[in-house]
Amino acid sequence: NAGVTQTPKFQVLKTGQSMTLQCAQDMNHNSMYWYRQDPGMGLRLIYYSASEGTTDKGEVPNGYNVSRLNKREFSLRLESAAPSQTSVYFCASSEAIGLGGVKTQYFGPGTRLLVL
Amino acid sequence: AQSVSQHNHHVILSEAASLELGCNYSYGGTVNLFWYVQYPGQHLQLLLKYFSGDPLVKGIKGFEAEFIKSKFSFNLRKPSVQWSDTAEYFCAVTHNAGNMLTFGGGTRLMVKP
Numbered sequence: 001n002a003g004v005t006q007t008p009k010f011q012v013l014k015t016g017q018s019m020t021l022q023c024a025q026d027m028n029h030n031s032m033y034w035y036r037q038d039p040g041m042g043l044r045l046i047y048y049s050a051s052e053g054t055t056d057k058g059e060v061p062n063g064y065n066v067s068r069l070n071k072r073e074f075s076l077r078l079e080s081a082a083p084s085q086t087s088v089y090f091c092a093s094s095e096a097i098g099l100g101g102v103k104t105q106y107f108g109p110g111t112r113l114l115v116l
Numbered sequence: 117a118q119s120v121s122q123h124n125h126h127v128i129l130s131e132a133a134s135l136e137l138g139c140n141y142s143y144g145g146t147v148n149l150f151w152y153v154q155y156p157g158q159h160l161q162l163l164l165k166y167f168s169g170d171p172l173v174k175g176i177k178g179f180e181a182e183f184i185k186s187k188f189s190f191n192l193r194k195p196s197v198q199w200s201d202t203a204e205y206f207c208a209v210t211h212n213a214g215n216m217l218t219f220g221g222g223t224r225l226m227v228k229p
Binding site: 002008031040041042043044045046059090094103104105106108109110 | 120
């Protein structure tokens with residue numbers, strides 16, 4: 001099993017350009033997440049999808065959109081990139097969340113994004 | 117909103133030294149606690165977790181953490197570090213069944229051979 005995979009690994013964008021970060025998991029997990037990691041701030045949740053067909057905002061959703069394409073895939077889109085979105089983006093997945101307790105999240109390798 | 121504090125941003129140790137990394141959280145109710153590790157160039161990996169039961173939790177690679185509810189702390193320890201423990205360590209907390217993780221700012225550990 002590959003676990004959680006992300007593409008691309010690196011990307012450079014100019015301000016105003018758009019792009020989509022891809023994430024896929026092969027663990028049959030229901031829930032998926034997008035985080036951004038900035039120095040000294042840990043990881044902050046952008047959006048999450050508790051199950052196929054649902055998405056919800058996290059702590060820092062502004063400037064992003066997401067699509068839960070199917071159970072395996074959860075993409076993050078930047079419609080008009082800004083320098084403040086320069087960061088490392090991590091996708092994660094877990095078993096179904098909701099009633100019944102906390103589930104461990106498993107992370108992908110990350111995408112380094114630089115917006116000039 | 118809950119918050120997580122890791123007071124040590126950078127730690128430098130020699131091999132065989134003992135390690136303790138601090139983690140404090142702000143939420144007063146029932147919490148679930150995690151330590152993740154990120155080796156250079158790699159993704160986050162789960163080191164250990166506490167959901168309930170024995171407050172002393174043992175994880176992989178000889179790490180352990182102790183949940184002290186009265187101090188709102190979940191400090192990570194290892195009796196004798198190795199060069200291969202050089203990494204960034206993140207404490208994370210969730211307090212609800214929605215599984216929303218709140219991360220601390222991370223501690224960069226460098227172990228000198």
